[in-house]
Structures are given as structure tokens and as C-alpha cells.
Amino acid sequence: MVSRVIPVDTFDLVIFGGTGDLARRKILPALFRRYCSGQMPEDSRVIGAARSEMDDQGFRDFTREALAEFGKSQADNAEAVEGFLRHLHYVPVDARGEGGWSDLKDLLRDDEGIVRAFYFSVGPSLFADLASHVHSRGLSNRDTRIVVEKPFGHDLESARALNEELAQYFHEDQIYRIDHYLGKETVQNLMAVRFGNMLFEPLWNAQYVDHIQITVAETVGVGGRGSYYDKSGAMRDMVQNHLMQLLCLIAMEPPARFEADAVRDEKLKVIRALDPVDPDQIVRGQYTSDGEMPSYREDAENPTSKTESFIALKCYVSNWRWANTPFYLRTGKRLASRASEIAVVFKETPHSIFGIDSGRHRNVLSIRLQPNEGMTLGVTIKEPGPGGMRLVDVPLDMSFAEALGPEAEEVTDAYERLIMDVIRGNQTLFMRGDEVEAAWSWTDPLIEGWERRGDSPKPYDAGGAGPDDAAFLINRDGRRWRGIKA
Numbered sequence: 297m298v299s300r301v302i303p304v305d306t307f308d309l310v311i312f313g314g315t316g317d318l319a320r321r322k323i324l325p326a327l328f329r330r331y332c333s334g335q336m337p338e339d340s341r342v343i344g345a346a347r348s349e350m351d352d353q354g355f356r357d358f359t360r361e362a363l364a365e366f367g368k369s370q371a372d373n374a375e376a377v378e379g380f381l382r383h384l385h386y387v388p389v390d391a392r393g394e395g396g397w398s399d400l401k402d403l404l405r406d407d408e409g410i411v412r413a414f415y416f417s418v419g420p421s422l423f424a425d426l427a428s429h430v431h432s433r434g435l436s437n438r439d440t441r442i443v444v445e446k447p448f449g450h451d452l453e454s455a456r457a458l459n460e461e462l463a464q465y466f467h468e469d470q471i472y473r474i475d476h477y478l479g480k481e482t483v484q485n486l487m488a489v490r491f492g493n494m495l496f497e498p499l500w501n502a503q504y505v506d507h508i509q510i511t512v513a514e515t516v517g518v519g520g521r522g523s524y525y526d527k528s529g530a531m532r533d534m535v536q537n538h539l540m541q542l543l544c545l546i547a548m549e550p551p552a553r554f555e556a557d558a559v560r561d562e563k564l565k566v567i568r569a570l571d572p573v574d575p576d577q578i579v580r581g582q583y584t585s586d587g588e589m590p591s592y593r594e595d596a597e598n599p600t601s602k603t604e605s606f607i608a609l610k611c612y613v614s615n616w617r618w619a620n621t622p623f624y625l626r627t628g629k630r631l632a633s634r635a636s637e638i639a640v641v642f643k644e645t646p647h648s649i650f651g652i653d654s655g656r657h658r659n660v661l662s663i664r665l666q667p668n669e670g671m672t673l674g675v676t677i678k679e680p681g682p683g684g685m686r687l688v689d690v691p692l693d694m695s696f697a698e699a700l701g702p703e704a705e706e707v708t709d710a711y712e713r714l715i716m717d718v719i720r721g722n723q724t725l726f727m728r729g730d731e732v733e734a735a736w737s738w739t740d741p742l743i744e745g746w747e748r749r750g751d752s753p754k755p756y757d758a759g760g761a762g763p764d765d766a767a768f769l770i771n772r773d774g775r776r777w778r779g780i781k782a
């Protein structure tokens with residue numbers, strides 16, 4: 297299946313932090329691939345703006361190297377690379393100072409037909425400064441968009457302050473808060489599967505679903521960004537945003553239309569329906585050294601750190617659809633494998649006509665975000681052969697790459713999709729201000745609770761499945777985590 301390219305308007309996209317790590321690894325390669333696909337109009341411009349002293353040529357050289365490393369197969373096409381580089385410009389700008397702003401203004405085109413967007417790919421402490429400068433220097437109009445990277449706040453108070461700050465200069469429909477999980481093809485597929493099929497939706501509730509598991513497991517540690525991570529931890533870094541978004545898409549009611557506010561209204565209702573979580577339903581962990589790789593505390597350069605690199609918790613969405621259905625969330629670093637999965641575990645049949653020997657069977661719909669994006673439905677069938685009715689669970693397995701063809705893999709990068717959505721003015725896959733605040737309102741008391749009690753995270757072995765207590769959290773309910781494969 298060949299992916300369809302939806303044309304977008306010509307744009308001037310300014311990347312504040314254009315020489316940073318995110319620009320190098322994600323934003324510039326994503327734009328390049330959209331250029332290769334023909335989606336980026338020929339007269340569009342990408343303008344790097346950062347503190348480093350550099351000219352257009354320097355930025356093009358920087359980008360050429362970034363594409364060689366992160367541009368995927370298209371980067372082998374030298375003509376395409378050079379064609380893309382011609383669209384790039386650079387202006388040295390200090391977010392907190394005077395330098396560069398008038399040069400940037402001169403470079404931007406005042407043409408109503410040209411979309412203007414500013415990507416804030418800098419540390420969060422600069423978001424408000426940038427917003428204020430963009431506004432006060434006359435760089436924005438009613439149609440200008442700003443893209444704000446994560447983290448959006450550190451807690452409710454800081455998120456609220458940032459929302460208020462941005463609202464001084466921009467309307468909510470101009471603000472694109474990125475959670476790149478929402479740009480993943482499989483995450484959008486959650487909505488397609490739920491709301492495009494008659495098959496699942498009637499069963500998607502407490503009557504038929506026993507519980508839901510959401511796992512985002514990583515093999516990497518926090519080395520390299522240890523000191524940043526140590527101030528945040530798995531709850532702030534992963535649960536408050538990415539896992540919360542996945543939970544919302546699983547739990548939300550069908551929106552009337554696939555439109556920004558219709559979808560975001562439904563997600564917000566889910567977050568607001570989340571119950572507070574008891575402390576004994578939360579397990580936090582910290583990886584230890586395996587002899588070769590450093591421990592979390594070594595990576596974080598903080599020998600007494602109480603920050604979690606792993607968290608597992610059980611929570612409830614208190615509404616008609618999900619009353620008393622547990623949602624088990626789990627995420628961590630240095631685990632056995634890199635695997636992200638949502639598993640909807642259905643209840644057992646109310647009565648087995650095959651007798652007690654046929655065992656206990658539950659259908660499981662597993663949606664894999666990585667690796668090998670796809671879906672598996674566990675179905676119970678008869679074990680082959682004579683000798684009575686023995687039942688066995690087998691997978692109906694679908695890999696999206698196999699089902700949709702190799703082109704499907706080429707469009708999977710979240711940033712490609714999200715940046716083009718900004719240009720198209722489509723906010724459906726971006727978080728609204730009230731959504732972010734609601735997520736912090738749920739998260740803050742949990743964090744305050746363990747900080748107040750002085751709880752220490754449990755040590756766990758690198759390369760495993762997290763602390764033993766995480767297994768106990770679910771086992772005591774008569775359930776088991778699905779494996780994180782080694």
C-alpha cells in the first residue's frame with residue numbers, strides 16, 4: 297500500500313534550538329523525509345535559530361551530517377539531500393537577549409498564504425522567553441503557530457504558569473504541545489481499531505474486559521541525561537504524559553468526530569475520572585549495576601537519589617464504562633527488552649462447557665507500539681488430535697509492516713506526521729492546556745505522597761522485569777504481567 301501525501305501550504309518553519317540534539321535526531325530528518333515524499337512545498341523554508349554563531353552554510357553542513365546519521369534510506373540520495381538543504385537558513389538568536397531578532401524578522405515572509413510556525417526545541421525554561429519575544433518583536437500574527445516540546449511543566453503549578461504565560465501571546469488554537477507518542481502510527485491505530493470496527497467496541501467495557509495493561513519498557517538507562525532525569529523520574533518523564541495519553545485513547549468514549557476538540561474533550565473526561573491511587577498500589581524502582589553498566593545512582597551522579605527509573609501502578613477510571621476495571625501501568629529503564637504494548641485482557645467465558653480440565657482461557661488483544669508494530673488477538677481453539685476437547689490459546693497475529701507493505705514503515709516516524717499537522721493546522725494529536733493540567737492534577741498528589749513519606753525506590757536488576765514488588769502488585773489480584781521478553 298502506498299502512503300498518500302496530503303499537500304500542505306508553503307511554510308516558514310523556525311526551529312529554535314535548531315542545532316540541538318532533538319533537531320539533529322528527529323526534527324530535521326523528519327522534514328527531510330517529508331521533502332522526499334513531495335509533501336514539503338518547494339518554496340518552503342526551514343530556519344534554524346539558536347545561540348550558536350553559524351551561517352546558512354554551517355547549518356546546512358550540520359544538517360547534512362544529521363541526515364547521514366538519522367535520515368534513513370532516503371539520505372543515500374545525494375540529490376535529494378542537496379535539494380532539501382537549499383531550503384535551510386540560519387539566524388543566531390538569543391532567547392533571553394536582543395541579538396538576532398530583527399534578522400529573523402527580515403527573513404520571514406509576510407504573505408498570508410505562507411504558514412508561519414515556531415518550533416520551541418529548547419529547554420523548557422526558555423519557552424516563556426521565546427513566546428514573549430516572538431510576540432513583542434512582531435514575528436507573529438493570528439495564524440502563527442508555536443510548537444512546544446516536552447516537558448510541559450514539572451507539576452501542576454508550573455504547567456499552569458506556563459499555560460498562562462503562553463496564553464498572554466497566543467490563543468489556544470495556536471499552541472501545539474507535542475507528545476510524540478500521539479504521532480506514532482500505532483497509537484492512532486488505537487482509535488482506528490476502536491472506532492472503525494464494529495467488532496471491538498461492544499466488548500470494550502467493564503462487563504467484558506477483565507483488566508488492561510500498558511507497558512513501556514526500555515533497555516537504555518539514563519546515562520547522558522542522568523542529572524536531568526534525576527529531577528524528574530519515570531512518573532513525570534513517562535506516566536504523566538505518554539502512558540496517560542495511551543490510557544486516554546483506550547478508555548475514552550467515541551468522540552462525535554475525529555476532530556481536535558471532540559477528541560480532546562473525551563480524553564480530558566478520562567483523566568478527570570481517574571481515581572487517586574493508594575500508595576500500596578504504586579511500586580517504584582531503581583536499577584542496580586550489572587557489573588558492566590553503571591547503576592541508576594551512578595548514571596544520575598547522585599549516590600542518595602530517591603528518584604524512580606521504574607514505576608508500576610494500578611489505577612481505576614471511575615465511570616460507567618470502566619467501573620472496577622483495573623488499569624495496570626508499567627514503565628522503566630534498563631529492562632529486559634525495548635517493548636511497548638497495550639494489552640486488553642478480556643474476561644473468561646461465564647461457564648465452560650468443556651469442563652474443568654479445559655483450563656482457564658482469556659482472549660487478549662495486544663497492540664504493539666514497538667518493536668514490530670501490530671496487533672495480536674489471542675483466540676482459544678481446540679488442540680489438534682483425538683482424545684477429548686483440550687483447549688489452547690493461539691495468536692491471530694498481524695504486523696502492520698507485513699499487512700500494509702514496506703511503505704507503511706517509511707511513514708511511521710511521529711515527528712513527520714506531527715510537524716505536517718502543525719502546518720495543516722490540525723491539533724487533534726496535540727495536548728490541550730486543560731488536558732496537561734488535569735494530568736498533573738492526578739500525578740502531583742502521588743508524587744507528593746512518596747516524597748512526604750520519604751519512600752525509597754526498590755532496587756532491581758538491570759536486564760530484568762523490574763522489582764519483585766511490581767509482580768506482586770498484579771499477582772495478588774490473581775493476574776500476571778505479560779512478559780517483557782529478554
Ligand code: NAD
Nearest residue numbers: 313314315316317318346347390391417418419420445446
Ligand atoms: P539541546 O541541549 O541538545 O539543544 C538545545 C538547543 O537550544 C541548542 O540548539 C541551543 O543552541 C539552543 N539554546 C540554548 N539556549 C539558548 C538561548 N538562550 N537562546 C537560543 N537558543 C538557545 O536540547 P535538546 O535535546 O535538543 O532538547 C530540546 C527540547 O526538546 C527540550 O525541551 C527537551 O526536553 C525536548 N526533548 C528532547 C528530546 C531528545 O530526544 N533530545 C526528546 C523529547 C523532548
